[in-house]
Amino acid sequence: MTEAAPPADxxxxxxxxxASAGSxxxxxxxxxxxxxxxxxxxxxxxVLFIVPFYVVICVAFGTVDLFRNPLxxxxxxxxxxxxxTGVYHxxxxxxxxxxxxFVRTFLYVLAASIICIVVGxxxxxxxxxxxxxxxxxxxxxxxxxFWISYLMRMLAWVNLLQTDGYVNRVIxxxxxxxxxxxxxxxxPLTVILGxxxxxxxxxxxxxxxxxxxxxxxxxxxxRDLGGSPFxxxxxxxxxxxxPAILAGLVIVTLPMFGDYYTNNLLSNSPKTTxxxxxxxxxxxxxxxxxxxxxxxxxxxILLIIPMLYYMRSTRRSLEEA
Amino acid sequence: xSVTVPRVDAPAVEHQVPxxxxxxxxxHDPWRKPRILEAVTWAYLAWSIVPVAIAVxxxxxxxRSISTFQGFGLTWWNQDEASLFKDPELHQAIFQTLKLxxxxxxxxxxxxxxFAIGIDRWHTRPATTANFVMLLSFVMPEIIxxxxxxxxxxxxxxxxxxxxxxxLLGLITFQLxxxxxxxxxxxxSIGKEYEEAAMDLGAPPRQSIRRVLLPLLYPAIFAxxxxxxxxxxxxxxxxxxxxxxxxxxxxxVKIYTAARGxxxxxxxxxATLMLVSTTIIIVIGFLLYRHFxxxxxxxxxxxxxxx
Numbered sequence: 001m002t003e004a005a006p007p008a009d010x011x012x013x014x015x016x017x018x019a020s021a022g023s024x025x026x027x028x029x030x031x032x033x034x035x036x037x038x039x040x041x042x043x044x045x046x047v048l049f050i051v052p053f054y055v056v057i058c059v060a061f062g063t064v065d066l067f068r069n070p071l072x073x074x075x076x077x078x079x080x081x082x083x084x085t086g087v088y089h090x091x092x093x094x095x096x097x098x099x100x101x102f103v104r105t106f107l108y109v110l111a112a113s114i115i116c117i118v119v120g121x122x123x124x125x126x127x128x129x130x131x132x133x134x135x136x137x138x139x140x141x142x143x144x145x146f147w148i149s150y151l152m153r154m155l156a157w158v159n160l161l162q163t164d165g166y167v168n169r170v171i172x173x174x175x176x177x178x179x180x181x182x183x184x185x186x187x188p189l190t191v192i193l194g195x196x197x198x199x200x201x202x203x204x205x206x207x208x209x210x211x212x213x214x215x216x217x218x219x220x221x222x223r224d225l226g227g228s229p230f231x232x233x234x235x236x237x238x239x240x241x242x243p244a245i246l247a248g249l250v251i252v253t254l255p256m257f258g259d260y261y262t263n264n265l266l267s268n269s270p271k272t273t274x275x276x277x278x279x280x281x282x283x284x285x286x287x288x289x290x291x292x293x294x295x296x297x298x299x300x301i302l303l304i305i306p307m308l309y310y311m312r313s314t315r316r317s318l319e320e321a
Numbered sequence: 322x323s324v325t326v327p328r329v330d331a332p333a334v335e336h337q338v339p340x341x342x343x344x345x346x347x348x349h350d351p352w353r354k355p356r357i358l359e360a361v362t363w364a365y366l367a368w369s370i371v372p373v374a375i376a377v378x379x380x381x382x383x384x385r386s387i388s389t390f391q392g393f394g395l396t397w398w399n400q401d402e403a404s405l406f407k408d409p410e411l412h413q414a415i416f417q418t419l420k421l422x423x424x425x426x427x428x429x430x431x432x433x434x435x436f437a438i439g440i441d442r443w444h445t446r447p448a449t450t451a452n453f454v455m456l457l458s459f460v461m462p463e464i465i466x467x468x469x470x471x472x473x474x475x476x477x478x479x480x481x482x483x484x485x486x487x488x489l490l491g492l493i494t495f496q497l498x499x500x501x502x503x504x505x506x507x508x509x510s511i512g513k514e515y516e517e518a519a520m521d522l523g524a525p526p527r528q529s530i531r532r533v534l535l536p537l538l539y540p541a542i543f544a545x546x547x548x549x550x551x552x553x554x555x556x557x558x559x560x561x562x563x564x565x566x567x568x569x570x571x572x573x574v575k576i577y578t579a580a581r582g583x584x585x586x587x588x589x590x591x592a593t594l595m596l597v598s599t600t601i602i603i604v605i606g607f608l609l610y611r612h613f614x615x616x617x618x619x620x621x622x623x624x625x626x627x628x
Contacts (some may be wrong), residue, residue: 147603
């Protein structure tokens with residue numbers, strides 16, 4: 001059915017009714033058939049996903065009334081940049097008190113993702129290559145954090161890290177610290193480990209899925225050509241798994257950049273504020289809603305490249321399946 | 322027939338153990354066997370499970386402490402005034418959670434499944450665009466969706482006030498992409514042959530979808546339903562921006578708020594209840610998944626791949 005267009009004398013209607021390009025088997029659907037299936041979902045996404053971003057822009061480029069309530073401006077030609085410049089001055093201006101927040105967010109996310117890669121890769125590699133008969137057990141254990149809610153897992157650390165909690169008791173018992181440490185009062189280490197704890201499962205699973213599928217013959221070829229196990233690992237396995245590492249990295253860093261709850265639960269101190277906290281505070285405390293809208297836009301600009309990469313890898317893994 | 326075979330070769334086997342199988346301590350050659358990796362893996366698994374186990378244990382604490390176990394008791398489940406089943410607010414929150422999860426699942430799954438089927442067959446530019454938007458909603462950090470919807474209900478769709486309806490709309494928007502992605506993966510793997518065979522045998526399109534395609538999709542549909550349900554129980558980000566005060570707060574939001582303040586073991590009890598319910602949902606989802614993939618050698622692996 002790949003011939004050129006039908007002869008000119010054929011009725012035009014005939015060609016039009018070949019609704020979907022995929023229906024080459026000769027089964028014809030009415031033209032509206034497949035679009036009608038997608039319509040509710042598409043409409044839903046339009047109204048509650050696309051339109052909201054327009055509203056965000058209108059609030060960010062809008063004004064405020066006397067009581068500092070935001071007044072969104074719907075017409076693009078009346079947009080003003082006062083909210084945006086306000087945020088700009090807070091980040092880059094003379095009193096740039098938000099600048100450390102950005103630096104801190106990047107540092108925390110960087111540290112957390114490095115730990116995620118190192119630990120996550122080791123675990124995924126071990127389970128994929130040496131899991132053996134225990135693979136199913138390992139897999140269940142690796143998946144379990146997905147249905148143990150994030151909240152529960154953070155709560156567990158809130159319990160453990162109390163000043164009179166079990167972590168401090170172990171530390172003082174082993175004489176690692178002279179007196180109990182106040183873990184939950186603005187410690188970067190706690191927040192970073194909290195982020196790792198929260199998101200590392202999302203790193204391990206795609207890595208595992210990839211490493212499990214690596215063709216063993218490639219590794220054998222590496223050995224046959226004289227590579228030591230270590231150099232085979234460095235020169236074959238790691239380059240092969242680069243896309244999986246990148247995908248895992250994107251999966252964990254995206255929510256980390258938008259994270260505010262880990263910080264709120266495990267530190268709740270201005271000493272560890274991240275971008276997500278500034279955004280959350282702007283909305284929750286009120287009076288700073290336009291600033292919150294600017295931060296939403298900022299976050300989206302910041303994350304658009306990783307988001308596109310993640311979308312591409314999701315689509316690709318869909319098509320490979 | 323009853324010849325007893327003398328077991329003479331038993332000791333001989335021991336001699337034949339190849340040297341590589343003999344126990345070598347890892348410090349002789351730490352890189353040869355993955356002992357370090359093994360240790361890291363077990364340490365990681367312990368690190369990921371033990372804290373949660375302790376938190377569950379603390380839910381059954383007889384005393385007030387959230388950091389020290391003071392004996393077993395159901396104090397924080399149904400005995401104390403502020404316990405999970407006695408505190409009227411927590412009680413309400415349980416029902417709110419149930420309402421939201423069921424509602425989200427009932428709306429998001431059918432819309433998502435239909436969307437996936439439509440996108441899969443309707444290869445045109447609008448379909449590609451719709452698919453792009455769907456994937457974008459999948460990768461978007463939740464805080465962005467939550468805040469954006471908050472602004473929508475605040476300034477544009479003002480007739481939808483913050484509260485249960487707004488929460489539902491937000492959750493459905495956030496969850497919509499899961500069924501779409503899971504069902505599309507399944508659609509791509511089953512191909513079109515079955516459906517076309519049905520139509521060659523004379524089934525009209527709608528019938529071939531209902532009687533051939535949908536049954537083939539059941540595993541994916543049930544897996545995604547379980548996932549959406551369980552995920553909604555745990556959600557507290559979207560809902561945190563869209564609730565209207567205490568009566569419309571689900572459990573997850575209550576736990577989040579309480580954990581930031583001065584929590585009692587009732588918070589652990591609530592979180593444990595959530596854990597138990599999501600586990601049950603996932604197990605049911607897995608059993609349904611296995612039931613509908615009978616004869617296809619589907620196991621934990623494939624179910625995990627779905628999730």
